[in-house]
Amino acid sequence: MVPPGGAAARSREGGAVKLAVVDPGSGNLASVRRALERVAREDGVAVEIRVTTEAQDVRDADRIILPGQGAFAACRRGLDALPGMVEALTEAVIDEGKPFLGICVGMQLMAGRGLEHGETPGLAWIAGEIAPMDPHAADGAELPLPQMGWNALHRAAPAHPLLAGVAEGGHAYFVHSYALSGGSAAELLASTDYGGPVAAMVGRDNLAGTQFHAEKSGQVGLRILSNFLAWRP
Incomplete structure (x- = not known):
């Protein structure tokens, strides 16, 4: 899946890509890891995947993924309970510009606030x-809520590297009752429709997030994860 260069070139030239998958205590980590292992194997990319609760692993990583499921407030509490993790994420992602992918509630945590179970x-x-x-x-x-099941993606930024090879109308797997509101059109990468437009994928600079479960979204999700391993923002 991976295009020439990117993570594959790094693995040949400088060893395995170090990928930190942050564990905020909210599940879906095993499926994320399996999906990443699959795309790395199929792409011939050497990746060292570390599912972690340690801030230092984030500082040492080349790329960072923050999965999450359940309620926004619980996921944020889980993240805050990991000593130094929020500071390490800010340092690695915002200050150093390492590629970052938030998945489901991990994407939601990228926003300014959540209104689930309070503010x-x-x-x-x-x-x-x-x-x-x-x-x-x-x-x-x-x-009905939650929106649960497969829904089509409409690409707002089809040239974005993470959407390379993802066809207009490709389906992804959603499970959520809360969604991004008041977002920036410049940060919208893809939307879906569920009684109106819903932000399905967002990003800017070295940041990206999917409201859908990329790790459970079949070939569409695997393509996005493959693109993430190769992404050089």
Whole structure:
């Protein structure tokens, strides 16, 4: 899956790519790791994947992934409970510009605040807040929450490296009742539709996030993870 250069070139020239998968205590880590191992194997990329609760692992990493599932407030508490982790993430991602991918609630934590179970500060790396969804069908009927299942992606930034090889209308797997509200159009990479447009993928500079579970989204998700391993923002 990986294009010429990128992470594959690094693995040949300078050893394995060091990838930190941060564990905020909210699950889905095993499936993330399996998906990453699969794309690395298929792409011929040497990757050292470390699922971690240690701030130093983030500082030592070449690339960082923050998965998350469940409630925004619980995930933020889990992140705050890891000594020095928020500071290490800020140093590595914002100050040093290391490639970062947030997945599901990991993407939501990139926003300024979350409104699930009260108001909780986010990392404030992207514009907007995480607010409750209120989806309605064209006839006005309420749609069920959470939005759960496969839904089509509409690329807002089809030239973004993480969307290389991802076709318009490709399907990804969503499970969520809260979504980004008040985000910046310049930071929207892809949307989906569930009673109206929903931010499905966001990013700027070296940051990106998927509201959907990339690790559970079949070939679309594997392509995005492959692109992330090769990404040189």
